[in-house]
Amino acid sequence: MTLAKSDVSALFTQAALAAERFRAGLDDRPQRPGMDYAALRAAAAADVLPTPESGLSAQETLDSLIQLAEPGLHASPAPRFFGWVIGASHPVGVAADWLTSAWGQNCGNHHTAPSAAFIEEIAARWLLDILHLPATASVGFVSGATMANFVCLAAARTHVLRQAGWDVEADGLFAAPEVQVLIGDEAHTSVYAALRMLGWGQRRLRRVATDDHGAMRPDALLAQLADCTGPVIVVTQAGQINTGAFDPLAQIVDAAHRHGAWVHVDGAFGLWARACPSTCPLTLAYEQADSWATDGHKWLQTPYDCGYAIVAHPEAHRRAMTFAASYxxxxxxxERNPAEYVPELSRRARGFATWAMLRHFGRDGIATMVEQHCMLARHAAQRLADEPGIAVLNDVVLNQLIVQFGADRDPQQADALTRATIARIVADGTCFVGGAEWRGRWVMRMSIIGWETQLADVDRAVDAMLSAWRVEAGRG
Ligand SMILES: Cc1ncc(COP(=O)(O)O)c(C=O)c1O
Incomplete structure (x- = not known):
């Protein structure tokens, strides 16, 4: 099918207008999808399901996509969306991302994509500076924190095995010295996935006990370290997914290094605490770690997908990721070859959106946003905790809250009331929240991370939560 230049122009305008309409309508619509997955499937007319035998015009294709997709879109970029930990795709990042797609660069190396390689280089330098990490660290631009954890832990594996006299790139893992992995009991599930892909099954990991908020207990780590012989990797966390808790690296990192261990930090969202003077102290000594995983598509507000694998030992990073061919x-x-720091060769040039967000916010803008979100989280926690029957179960050190409804009832009743209240809040649509299990109890999770969220949004959301709870409690 041919496309005239005027068709291309009309198509791009059509996409931009649809995007603008979607974003402009977010505040006034329910903060949940109009249709869930099952409803979307059930509603799909028979004629949209079969494989298309012939093509459709460009404009009709886009119309069909919009029609099919829009009813099932979450309001994730909206200011009262507090589900999971999802950044709000800032328009500057979105626009940069459109250009990334339009420019169509293959970000594999500096010959196929000179600008992409160069801009990644600048963005990497800015990231390290804003996060107060060693300027000599290397940065891989990956799809998210899951892959960032994977890349960092691959570099760790390379490094600690090399120190033990084993070349994992040449000889693989069979018959390699056993590497002990010590990991906090409340690590994010994606770290387990990364470790599984690298050869550590769940049962091969040594779990380290955590405190009430899910932060690694240094005494438990030291006891485990004392029991380890051979190469060791310690996996720590900045920002527990439910509580926002930070592992106390100031009490961990020296001991781990004395043991010859590699210390990795999963800081998908929590590492951004380092970009804000008032929260930076939560991350004392984090700069001494050996690797850090974080996301752009969370607190930096880049569109999906964007994460960073940051490694203090660039040679291990490159060794673990590099592949060569004569062509x-x-x-x-x-020089920077972007593919030397990530698992893929061909990929989108994520550095453009990262560069744009860092340039747009600047150091000050990021600090102010993090500060504001943490303040809003404390405000929401205070208002919720003031209501009879509601308990906020975590110390709100960052932007995360976990909340129990019916906290004065027995545990089964509290779980049922919490589930029912979450469902009522979501159905009402003023805001969106999710649930999770925390230490055997069902809780509502609230993550304040959207760049547009203001005090009035949080107050509207809390009002809706209190109304929902009062109905469930029989006081509505
Ligand atoms: C602490 C932590 N680690 C890892 C991840 C996985 O990140 P991603 O979904 O970007 O791969 C998340 C996601 O929320 C997270 O909170």
């Missing part, structure tokens, strides 16, 4: 240009030491 692929190699980089010398002063």
């Amino acid at each position: 692929l240009p190699q980089a010398d030491d002063a």
Whole structure:
């Protein structure tokens, strides 16, 4: 099918208008999808299901996509969306991302994509500076924190095995010295996935006990370390998914290094605490770790997908990720080949949206946003905790809250009331929240992370939560 230049122009305008309409309507619509997955499937007319035998015009294709997709879109970029931990796709990042797609660069190396490689280089330098991490660290632009954890832990595996005299790139894992992995009991599930892909089954990991908020207990780690022989990797966390708790690296990192261990930090959202003067102290000594995983598509508000694998030992990072072929240009030491820091060769140039968000916010803008979200989280917690029957179960150190409804009832009743209240809040649509199990109890999770969220949004959301709870409690 051919596309005239005027068709392309009309198509891009059509997409931009649809995007604008979607975003402009977010505040006034329910903060949940109009249709869930099952409803979307049930409603799909028979004629949209079969494989298309012939093409459709560009404009009709886009119309069909919009029609099919829009009813099932979450309001995730909206200011009262507090589900999971999802950044709000800032328009500046979205626009940069449109250009990324339109420019169509293959970000594999600096010959196929000179600008992408160069802009990644700048964005990487800015990231390290804003997060107060060593300027000599290397940065891989990956799809998210799951892959960032994977890349960092691959570098860790390479490094600790090399120190034990084993070349994992050449000889693989069979017959390699056993690497002990010590990991906090409340680590994010994606770290287990990353470790599984790297050769550590769940039962091979040594779980380290955590405190009431899910932060690693240093005494438990030291006891486990004392029991380890051979290469060791310690997996720590900045920002527990439910409580926002931080592992106390100031009490961990020295001991781990004395043991020869590699210390990794999963800081998908929590690492951004380092970008804000009032929350930075939560991350004392984090700069001494060996690797850090974080996301752009959370607190930096880039569109999906964007994460960063940051490694203090660039040679281990490159060794773990690099692959060569005669047709692929190699980089010398002063050059950046983006593929040398990530698992993929061909991929989108994520550095453009990262650069744009860092340039748009600046150091100050990021600090102010993090500060504001943490203040709003404390405000929401205070208002909720003031209501009879509601308990906020965590110390709100960051932007995360976990809330129990019916906290004065027995545990089964409290779980049922919490589930029912969450369902009522979501059905009402003023805001969106999710649930999770925390230490055997069902809780409502509220994550304040959207760049647009203001005090009035949080107050509206809390009003809706209190109304829902009062109905469930028989006081509505
Ligand atoms: C602490 C933590 N680690 C890892 C992840 C996985 O990140 P992603 O979904 O970007 O791969 C998350 C996601 O919320 C997280 O909160």
